[in-house]
Amino acid sequence: xxxxxxxxxxxxxxxxxxxxxxxxxxxxxxxxxxxxxxxxxxxxxxxxxxxxxxxxxxxxxxxxxxxxxxxxxxxxxxxxxxxxxxxxxxxxxxxxxxxxxxxxxxxxxxxxxxxxxxxxxxxxxxxxxxxxxxxxxxxxxxxxxxxxxxxxxxxxxxxxxxxxxxxxxxxxxxxxxxxxxxxxxxxxxxxxxxxxxxxxxxxxxxxxxxxxxxxxxxxxxxxxxxxxxxxxxxxxxxxxxxxxxxxxxxxxxxxxxxxxxxxxxxxxxxxxxxxxxxxxxxxxxxxxxxx
Amino acid sequence: xxxxxxxxxxxxxxxxxxxxxxxxxxxxxxxxxxxxxxxxxxxxxxxxxxxxxxxxxxxxxxxxxxxxxxxxxxxxxxxxxxxxxxxxxxxxxxxxxxxxxxxxxxxxxxxxxxxxxxxxxxxxxxxxxxxxxxxxxxxxxxxxxxxxxxxxxxxxxxxxxxxxxxxxxxxxxxxxxxxxxxxxxxxxxxxxxxxxxxxxxxxxxxxxxxxxxxxxxxxxxxxxxxxxxxxxxxxxxxxxxxxxxxxxxxxxxxxxxxxxxxxxxxxxxxxxxxxxxxxxxxxxxxxxxxxxxxxxxxxxxxxxxxxxxxx
Numbered sequence: 001x002x003x004x005x006x007x008x009x010x011x012x013x014x015x016x017x018x019x020x021x022x023x024x025x026x027x028x029x030x031x032x033x034x035x036x037x038x039x040x041x042x043x044x045x046x047x048x049x050x051x052x053x054x055x056x057x058x059x060x061x062x063x064x065x066x067x068x069x070x071x072x073x074x075x076x077x078x079x080x081x082x083x084x085x086x087x088x089x090x091x092x093x094x095x096x097x098x099x100x101x102x103x104x105x106x107x108x109x110x111x112x113x114x115x116x117x118x119x120x121x122x123x124x125x126x127x128x129x130x131x132x133x134x135x136x137x138x139x140x141x142x143x144x145x146x147x148x149x150x151x152x153x154x155x156x157x158x159x160x161x162x163x164x165x166x167x168x169x170x171x172x173x174x175x176x177x178x179x180x181x182x183x184x185x186x187x188x189x190x191x192x193x194x195x196x197x198x199x200x201x202x203x204x205x206x207x208x209x210x211x212x213x214x215x216x217x218x219x220x221x222x223x224x225x226x227x228x229x230x231x232x233x234x235x236x237x238x239x240x241x242x243x244x245x246x247x248x249x250x251x252x253x254x255x256x257x258x259x260x261x262x263x264x265x266x267x268x269x270x271x272x273x274x275x276x277x278x279x280x281x282x283x284x285x286x287x288x289x290x291x
Numbered sequence: 292x293x294x295x296x297x298x299x300x301x302x303x304x305x306x307x308x309x310x311x312x313x314x315x316x317x318x319x320x321x322x323x324x325x326x327x328x329x330x331x332x333x334x335x336x337x338x339x340x341x342x343x344x345x346x347x348x349x350x351x352x353x354x355x356x357x358x359x360x361x362x363x364x365x366x367x368x369x370x371x372x373x374x375x376x377x378x379x380x381x382x383x384x385x386x387x388x389x390x391x392x393x394x395x396x397x398x399x400x401x402x403x404x405x406x407x408x409x410x411x412x413x414x415x416x417x418x419x420x421x422x423x424x425x426x427x428x429x430x431x432x433x434x435x436x437x438x439x440x441x442x443x444x445x446x447x448x449x450x451x452x453x454x455x456x457x458x459x460x461x462x463x464x465x466x467x468x469x470x471x472x473x474x475x476x477x478x479x480x481x482x483x484x485x486x487x488x489x490x491x492x493x494x495x496x497x498x499x500x501x502x503x504x505x506x507x508x509x510x511x512x513x514x515x516x517x518x519x520x521x522x523x524x525x526x527x528x529x530x531x532x533x534x535x536x537x538x539x540x541x542x543x544x545x546x547x548x549x550x551x552x553x554x555x556x557x558x559x560x561x562x563x564x565x566x567x568x569x570x571x572x573x574x575x576x577x578x579x580x581x582x583x584x585x586x587x588x589x590x591x592x593x594x595x596x597x598x599x600x601x602x
Contacts, residue, residue, distance in 0.1 A: 007391060015382055098378025102437070105342045105374070106395040107367035288305075289344040 004108065004116030005123075012086060012124055021082035022131055028078070029135040032071055033143060036062060040144075047152060057150065064141030065149040065165050071136040072237070076176055080183040080208050081201075082128065087121040087187035088200035091284070095195040095291040104289055114281050121184045129177045137169055151241060160241060164253045172237040175262065179234040182269045183208065185276035186230075192283050195291050230272045233265035292319040294356070295445055295477045296341065301350035303336050303501075310336040312501040314350070318445075318479055318494075323471045325492030325509065326481035333501035334481040335375060338449045341479075342372050354445070368397070371443035375450055377434025381423040385414050385433050388422060389440055396441035405440070412436045412466065428459030435466060446470065448480045452487055460487065467491050519544070520560065522551040522567075523576035530572050539563065550576075 012018050036043060040062040048057070094100035103113065149160040160168065187204040194200050211231040214222050226232050242257040256262065296318035303311040311333040318324045328334045339345040341352060343363055352359040354366040379388045389405050400408075409415045412432035422430065431451060438446055448467070452460045468491055470476045482488050488495060488509075495512065497504040505512065524530040531551060534543055544552040555563065557579065567574050 003394060003397075007394060010391070011380065014380075014387075097380070098376055099380060101339075101342075101344055101374050102372075102378060102392070102434075103395065104344055105367060105370070105372045106392070107364045107397065108395070109364070286346070288346060289339065 001112055001116055004112060005119050008116050008120035009123060012120055018086060018124070021085060021128060024082060025075070025079075025128065025131055026135060028075060029071055029132070029139075032074065033067060033140060036067055036070070037143065050152075060145060060147040061150045062144060063147040063149075064137065064144040065146060065160075065162075065169070066151075067140035067144050068137040068169065069149065069151060069241070071132070071140070072172065072176065075132060075136070076179070076234070076237075079128065079132070079180060081205055083121075083125050083180055083183050084187040084201045084204040086124050087184040088191045088204050089197035090117045090121055090188055091191040092194045092200050093191075093197045095289075096197065098291065100291055101289050110285050111281050114277075114284050118185070118188050118277050118280070121188055122181050125180045125184045126177055129173060129180060133169075133173050137173075149241070158241060158243075159251075160243070161251065161253060164243075164251070167254075168240040171240040171262075175237040175240065175266070178266060178269050179230075179237070182230050182234070182272050182276075185273045189276040189280045189283075192280055192287070228268070230269055233268045236262055236265035239265075292321065294318070295320050295322070295354065296479070297351075297353040298337075298341070299351045299353075301337065301340060301352065302348050303333075303340060303345060304348045310501050311340070311347075311498075314498065314501070314503055316496045316503065316506050318477060320477055321471070321475065321493075322477055322479075323467065323491050323493050324477075324479045325488035325495035326479055326498070327483070327485065327488050327495055328481075328498040329483050332483075332498050334483075334498065335449055336501075337498070338372075338374065338447060338479070338481055341447060342370070342374065343367070344374070368441065369443050370445045370447060371438030371441065372447040373431070373434040373438050373449065373451060374447075375453065377430045377432075377437075379422050379430065379433060379437065382421060384419045384421055385409060385425070385436075386418040388433065389436055392437045393440045398441050400440070408436045408440055409433075411439075413462070426459075427454045428456065428462060431455060431459065431463060432466070435463075439470070444477060446476050446478045448478065450481055450483070452482065452484060464491055516557050517554065518557050518560075518579040520553045520555060520563070521576065521578045521580050522553060522574070524551070524567070525573035525575060527551055530567070533567075533570050533572065537566070539566070 044061045048061075091100065094103060104110065146162055146165075148162050149158075149165045151158040151160070183204070186207060187200060190200040190203045190207075191197070194203075208231060211229045215226055215229050215232040239258055239262050240256060244252045244255040244257050246252055294317050296316075298317070299315050301311055301314040302309065314333070314337060326334050326338070336345060340347045341359075343359065354362075355369060357366055359366055380391070383391065386405060386409065389408060390400075393400050393405065406415055406418060409418050412435055414429060414432055414436065417425070417429065422433065425433065435446075435448070435451070438448075451463050451467070455463065464487065467478060467480060471478055471491075471493075480488070480491065492509045494507065495509050496506040522530070527546075527549060531543075531546070534540060534551070534553075539553065539555075542553045542555045544554050546552060553563070560577065560579065564574065564577060567577075
């Protein structure tokens with residue numbers, strides 16, 4: 001299994017396509033950072049316009065933590081495409097190249113091959129998330145400095161103390177990783193049904209788009225299925241930035257307002273991952289290789 | 292001689308289509324076993340079943356006395372294969388491909404061993420070049436190097452000369468003979484090119500529409516007393532009319548390349564010659580054809596199907 005995983009990672013990272021995703025992430029984050037560095041003042045004034053006169057803010061709103069939050073909000077919508085580029089190609093790409101049949105004549109069980117390939121997709125996904133964290137969080141902290149995190153929600157404002165922010169980002173990135181691994185599992189599963197990678201990549205994105213629409217539309221007929229859609233739970237990373245308050249309406253440092261929601265969402269995502277990968281193993285074990 | 296592969300009543304159905312039907316055959320140690328049939332005869336499906344790429348609907352497959360169902364891993368450790376096209380990772384070099392597949396086979400060969408392998412297939416000079424720059428023949432040879440990298444006892448080559456130029460075909464033929472004679476490998480080689488198999492196979496199986504037509508030693512099968520005779524005369528049209536009006540009419544086969552073809556017993560040839568001379572026919576050529584193409588012609592009844600096979 002370990003040898004297989006090493007070989008799969010070797011194949012992934014010897015392909016130029018793999019680095020496109022890292023280059024795209026770098027470019028996107030750089031655009032956001034440069035934009036906010038140049039015109040951040042106007043941006044925060046625009047965002048704060050609704051609160052003008054209600055209260056004044058001391059300190060630096062446009063700090064590294066705030067930039068990272070903006071980046072996460074924008075990027076986590078687009079990262080699934082970059083993950084699908086690799087995950088949805090894992091089997092279909094090999095079938096297209098003709099290497100799948102060579103691979104399967106080697107003395108390994110099909111289940112071991114599937115699991116090694118999925119693990120390689122997970123490693124790629126995690127590296128992509130780590131790269132986002134390095135650029136989005138650490139570079140932003142270095143360029144913009146640090147201060148309290150000021151977040152504007154739909155009907156209220158959240159100010160997270162500087163000393164209380166970093167662990168929340170750690171949690172948010174871990175949760176985002178779980179969400180993206182779910183996307184990888186979906187793409188991976190769909191890659192078993194085609195002999196070129198375009199179909200599974202488009203199918204993965206289509207499923208995500210449709211499920212996201214169903215998750216966000218507030219129509220009664222869809223409300224019953226919403227809790228079971230993985231897209232409903234992919235944005236739960238934001239829960240790490242809502243905290244409990246005491247009787248004096250002061251933030252309780254180190255608290256999360258709704259930890260049960262994070263646990264529930266995590267379980268739903270894990271269930272999806274198990275279902276997608278389990279189905280992939282079952283399909284592949286019985287599949288006739290005709291490519 | 293030890294049986295290396297034993298296939299019994301192998302059948303594969305895809306919905307309504309029966310691709311392979313009750314196929315049984317045996318490959319013995321040291322054989323270069325020719326697996327012959329026209330395109331769509333069921334060769335690739337059979338070979339894919341041998342390599343566990345396709346699950347048989349019915350039948351049993353044994354390698355080295357072990358059931359393929361129960362001992363897949365042990366068996367595949369002793370088998371090397373190139374199935375149809377020699378597909379490898381085009382963005383990697385020949386050396387990297389070989390190393391990768393060696394590791395997949397559970398081997399950790401040194402650079403010297405891998406380079407020796409590439410040397411054997413004539414690719415040592417291109418070891419570090421990306422495979423995407425290789426010709427089809429070079430890819431085929433790399434495919435064979437990959438099939439051999441874990442030193443298997445049995446090598447399965449499915450249509451190894453497909454898409455190759457005459458030089459590439461000769462290279463692969465020589466490589467197969469070298470592996471059989473010098474390295475003592477047992478080889479199964481499938482092809483629809485009859486003359487290729489004729490030159491290398493020690494034993495052969497001919498299949499058609501998924502069914503076995505015949506199996507045996509190539510030399511025995513080709514030394515049948517029944518021969519296909521090629522006849523060329525000064526006026527073949529006139530000769531054809533003479534033969535059609537004689538007792539030789541039922542021996543006539545469809546003409547090929549403007550020449551008359553007859554199927555008859557070897558000892559009838561002098562008698563035919565005497566008849567033709569007696570009929571004032573100017574005989575230019577009277578030659579028994581003793582190759583697989585004609586053998587196939589003898590054992591199959593469908594003439595159209597033979598024409599498709601030989602074209």
